[in-house]
Amino acid sequence: GKEPAAAQAEDNKESSAQSGQAVSSKDTIIMASNVEPATLDPSGLDSASIKRVYCQVFDQLFRYDGSSANIVPYAVESYEMDEDNLGITLHLRKDIVFHNGDKADADDLVFTFAHYKGSSIGSTLDFINFDDVTKTDDYSVHVGLNYSFGALLDSLVKVSLFSESATTEKGEKFGQEPVGSGPYKFVKWVSGDNITLEANEDYWNGAPAIKNMIIRLISEQSVQMIELEAGTIDVALDPLNSDVADLLNKGSENLKVNSGGEVVVVFMACNYESESGIMKDKRVRQAIAYAINTEDVAAVAYDGTGKGATGLIPPGVMGYDESLKENSVLTTADVDKAKALLAEAGYPDGLTLTMVNANVITYTRAAEVIQNQLAKIGITLDITTYDDATSSSMQEGDFKEDLCIRLVNINGDPIVSPYGTHFEPAKGVVGGRNVSKNANDPETEELQKTIDELKVTFDQDKKEELLKEAQKICNENMWWIPLCFASLNEIQNTSLKGNMKVVNYEYMNKAYFE
Numbered sequence: 001g002k003e004p005a006a007a008q009a010e011d012n013k014e015s016s017a018q019s020g021q022a023v024s025s026k027d028t029i030i031m032a033s034n035v036e037p038a039t040l041d042p043s044g045l046d047s048a049s050i051k052r053v054y055c056q057v058f059d060q061l062f063r064y065d066g067s068s069a070n071i072v073p074y075a076v077e078s079y080e081m082d083e084d085n086l087g088i089t090l091h092l093r094k095d096i097v098f099h100n101g102d103k104a105d106a107d108d109l110v111f112t113f114a115h116y117k118g119s120s121i122g123s124t125l126d127f128i129n130f131d132d133v134t135k136t137d138d139y140s141v142h143v144g145l146n147y148s149f150g151a152l153l154d155s156l157v158k159v160s161l162f163s164e165s166a167t168t169e170k171g172e173k174f175g176q177e178p179v180g181s182g183p184y185k186f187v188k189w190v191s192g193d194n195i196t197l198e199a200n201e202d203y204w205n206g207a208p209a210i211k212n213m214i215i216r217l218i219s220e221q222s223v224q225m226i227e228l229e230a231g232t233i234d235v236a237l238d239p240l241n242s243d244v245a246d247l248l249n250k251g252s253e254n255l256k257v258n259s260g261g262e263v264v265v266v267f268m269a270c271n272y273e274s275e276s277g278i279m280k281d282k283r284v285r286q287a288i289a290y291a292i293n294t295e296d297v298a299a300v301a302y303d304g305t306g307k308g309a310t311g312l313i314p315p316g317v318m319g320y321d322e323s324l325k326e327n328s329v330l331t332t333a334d335v336d337k338a339k340a341l342l343a344e345a346g347y348p349d350g351l352t353l354t355m356v357n358a359n360v361i362t363y364t365r366a367a368e369v370i371q372n373q374l375a376k377i378g379i380t381l382d383i384t385t386y387d388d389a390t391s392s393s394m395q396e397g398d399f400k401e402d403l404c405i406r407l408v409n410i411n412g413d414p415i416v417s418p419y420g421t422h423f424e425p426a427k428g429v430v431g432g433r434n435v436s437k438n439a440n441d442p443e444t445e446e447l448q449k450t451i452d453e454l455k456v457t458f459d460q461d462k463k464e465e466l467l468k469e470a471q472k473i474c475n476e477n478m479w480w481i482p483l484c485f486a487s488l489n490e491i492q493n494t495s496l497k498g499n500m501k502v503v504n505y506e507y508m509n510k511a512y513f514e
Contacts, residue, residue, distance in 0.1 A: 030216060042159075064411075090142075093204065111162060195214070240361075256492060259489050261502065268480070269480050284347070287338040287345070293330075301363075339377050355382065367405060488503060
């Protein structure tokens with residue numbers, strides 16, 4: 001029942017011309033992804049394969065602006081927090097037009113939150129009261145919160161704007177044929193082969209200079225590199241670390257590395273509830289940490305492009321603690337100290353530990369190095385490897401093994417991830433994504449208090465302080481042993497300009513070929 005927005009579209013075209021939108025020498029960009037998304041509905045799953053497409057087709061309410069921690073309003077023009085921080089009023093831009101021709105308004109924003117309720121992403125937004133989303137004028141909505149949440153804006157980056165009419169009309173087909181308001185419109189999805197998009201000429205933030213976007217599904221990363229060198233694709237979204245290292249070392253006139261920032265932390269989780277019960281002893285966990293040289297793990301796992309981790313927050317993220325590098329037990333192995341701790345824990349002759357691992361090259365390489373390092377202190381590491389999906393479901397369920405290796409890409413505020421999901425003790429026994437399942441350890445009380453305080457802290461300096469405190473508690477207890485810091489990289493044609501990669505979000509609306 002909305003009026004088409006033809007007049008608005010004409011205004012947008014004019015303003016785009018006036019703003020000096022870049023002209024592109026090529027009208028099609030071809031990007032290669034190694035994973036096919038399960039759905040193109042942004043509320044479906046929080047995965048890189050979906051974000052690559054939905055950031056083009058949908059407008060996010062907020063988005064990252066040049067760095068992983070800098071969050072700005074996007075589809076939302078402005079906002080106000082309630083005085084008690086238990087609600088937020090969002091004011092939608094008045095010039096957003098969906099791909100079906102409808103103008104976006106407050107009804108669509110109310111519908112958006114209703115659509116997220118009960119969804120995969122919605123389940124992580126448990127602080128939003130989905131029943132308390134009220135239209136306050138034609139373009140404004142008040143959203144109630146179940147509890148004050150200092151990382152609210154960071155979480156709202158995950159929320160894309162939905163058209164009530166288009167989403168309802170498409171029904172079950174929406175995940176395969178999405179309709180958004182973003183810089184590109186969905187054209188077709190050939191399963192196992194490619195997803196094709198075309199420029200939204202009426203986009204409120206200026207029509208994209210590149211008219212067509214093809215995301216090819218190339219599972220073999222080595223093949224992505226071959227095609228990139230041959231010029232048949234413009235961006236390899238999932239290059240091998242060895243190819244990244246090679247390019248960084250040798251340089252190239254035609255190709256360059258584009259980094260989403262040093263926001264990755266790989267860690268080894270010690271399963272507090274493992275069948276053996278061994279991981280309940282802090283001294284054993286500490287002995288493992290003393291035995292590991294994380295610089296060696298990172299060098300092998302990331303082909304020289306990663307760094308040995310010193311804590312659970314990497315350098316590109318708020319809360320990184322430089323001081324943890326000094327006298328770190330992680331970056332230099334101390335075999336004698338490790339053996340003494342094992343003996344104190346009652347294992348003077350060593351012991352056998354079990355690990356369930358994913359068949360991902362980074363993890364398998366890291367596990368081999370760790371296996372060799374632990375052997376030096378008398379620990380035999382028995383590793384069982386499964387495909388990624390199987391190992392993840394095992395680890396997040398009731399897995400019996402002592403150890404597992406995991407990775408977190410930290411999007412902005414660490415209270416959302418990792419501390420909000422992976423490392424929160426309260427989610428340990430019931431599962432969640434805290435694979436250490438350490439909620440029954442009395443020593444987690446101090447960490448839980450720190451996390452609870454973080455959740456209601458809006459002051460950035462105080463947040464930094466609390467994040468550093470949380471890491472020190474974790475480094476003392478070693479429920480999660482940090483292994484590697486790394487960047488999320490892609491390799492692209494040097495003539496491609498104006499695209500922005502932040503963590504695993506790809507913003508292409510200002511991209512052009514020189």
